[in-house]
Amino acid sequence: MTDYRESQVDAQLDEYFAKRQAARAARVRAFLDSLTARERALFRDAAVMGYVRGTMHPRDAEVPLNQAIVDDVVHACFVYPDLYPAVATIERCPGFPEKCPNLRVVPADPPTHDGGVRCGCADDPEDESEGGRA
Numbered sequence: 001m002t003d004y005r006e007s008q009v010d011a012q013l014d015e016y017f018a019k020r021q022a023a024r025a026a027r028v029r030a031f032l033d034s035l036t037a038r039e040r041a042l043f044r045d046a047a048v049m050g051y052v053r054g055t056m057h058p059r060d061a062e063v064p065l066n067q068a069i070v071d072d073v074v075h076a077c078f079v080y081p082d083l084y085p086a087v088a089t090i091e092r093c094p095g096f097p098e099k100c101p102n103l104r105v106v107p108a109d110p111p112t113h114d115g116g117v118r119c120g121c122a123d124d125p126e127d128e129s130e131g132g133r134a
């Protein structure tokens with residue numbers, strides 16, 4: 001046997017996996033692009049918080065039922081309104097993000113989060129005179 005055959009198989013496999021990875025990424029992008037900005041923001045908040053809460057779950061502990069997981073994720077998003085603005089502001093600003101009249105830029109804070117925008121509708125007006133919340 002020569003190395004030629006093996007490298008040809010490796011190259012074909014590499015090409016196949018690269019195509020599959022590109023197809024998965026394109027399907028994900030198409031799905032996210034089909035959502036409204038609000039749907040995308042809610043999906044992002046819930047997915048990221050779900051991931052965060054999942055990493056905190058003890059390895060041998062029983063996995064809660066779906067509704068308990070959803071309740072936990074929503075509550076955790078309420079606790080961190082700057083990081084999960086779509087969920088956290090849903091009561092006071094149902095139009096977030098497209099129709100929020102008080103969008104605020106949240107600078108990136110790597111590796112915690114990559115920044116974005118938050119709703120400023122419930123901000124204390126006195127904070128605004130000092131340049132807003134950090």
Ligand SMILES: [Zn+2]
Binds near residue numbers: 089092
């Ligand atoms: Zn708002």
